[in-house]
Amino acid sequence: MNKCDCALCEFRTIVFEDLSSNEIYSVCGYKTEKNYKKGDVIIREGSQINDFLYLKSGLVKLYKLSKDGKDQIISIAKPLDFVSLVSIFSDKTYNFSISAIEDSTVCSVDLKFIKELISKNGNFALNIMQKMSRNFDNIINNTFNLQKKHLRGRIAHILLFFANEIYKNNEFELPLSRKEIAQLIDMTTENVIRILSEFRQDKLIEIHGKNTIIINLNKLNSIAEHG
């Protein structure tokens, strides 16, 4: 049983809190850690599901090919999020892809081993269900909320998402291209570009090279909420 730092990993408090010390050590034997550069594909849609994945650091997008051949982004996962959707427990192959949108480190634990743990340790099972359940809820709520906002509201929402939830800062480098933002909030690339320009002209944001700065948080909030 090789030594590893799983017992100390922050993620332990998220999913593995119900495991005994012995169990935690056994996780190490089935765990690998991998680094990805921005742009790297981590999982390709259609490939076999062998691992339980979670994001240690960085930022990734989960996306799938729609019938008209375009990618649509299902969600953005941040550190300590599951990178696998719950569907890893029902399917044999991934029905979505995962790519790094920032340099990322992904931990993967053999899925068979996780399933064994689940069947042996009921509290662990409940815990996983709870976490995945919350993940599901967030995706559903987000999708439904976005769906009925106008384009400006959606763009405001996504800017606030990056500022508040991801970077905790009003100045950040957008990790997604305009095209990707369009895929995430279901609109055309042209309109993403256009509305960001409008926001800049209206002095809600500033764009300096790759950096985006939110300069009128209140107005942006109100656009995200009401229009």
Place this chain on the structure above:
Amino acid sequence: MNKCDCALCEFRTIVFEDLSSNEIYSVCGYKTEKNYKKGDVIIREGSQINDFLYLKSGLVKLYKLSKDGKDQIISIAKPLDFVSLVSIFSDKTYNFSISAIEDSTVCSVDLKFIKELISKNGNFALNIMQKMSRNFDNIINNTFNLQKKHLRGRIAHILLFFANEIYKNNEFELPLSRKEIAQLIDMTTENVIRILSEFRQDKLIEIHGKNTIIINLNKLNSIAEHG
């Protein structure tokens, strides 16, 4: 340990297949069965989650209040479906409502008891996760697919859904009002009515009183797929 028919219930093969005979019998003690008339509210958003619910017969809608005060329907559940979303494992209170859209029978099992079973019987846990996982996938896929169809495609889709998945028949009584269909596929009531009229004029469907009959399945399929 009172006798009940859980061991014979069709639902056993769906979720409870991994339970021992003893466990199945113990389910009986924590189970109640309730009948609802079309229109009855089964669960009201915000109320406490105490039970694990599944639909024995009938048809129900899961819906929630959106910020603008309108209901939006998340999904339609048919017999043997979970009526609870996965969120029952992460939340204390329901963040959605459930109503019968046809006369229905709902079985409810004490959630604490289910959680105990999960923690004692790992295979049961895995099985539940698998089922919920599939449920999640269906909702997500459906939502994303509908989202990028035009109004006519969405109406065609919903007609085919009732014909193929629910009633297994090209003639059926629509269980939802035009207004509810609008809430399910995110459009205005007027447009639902308008497009159903168009479909009737184009001889794709017939509407006789409460009954809807699909008379051009191929065309409807093609509209659902491509436009």
Place this chain on the structure above:
DNA sequence: TTTACAACATGATAATTATCATAAAATATT
């Protein structure tokens, strides 16, 4: 450095959808 290619930008127009108005038909209420 030149060349290619993708990302960003903006205007004009067409397509799609929502809103508003008005009314008939069906259903529920008194």
Place this chain on the structure above:
DNA sequence: AATATTTTATGATAATTATCATGTTGTAAA
């Protein structure tokens, strides 16, 4: 049965969004 209310129905118009066209800028490859 008479009255009110909801559901279905349809047209006209306004608002929203996509598409197409055309350029510029930035970035990667030869």
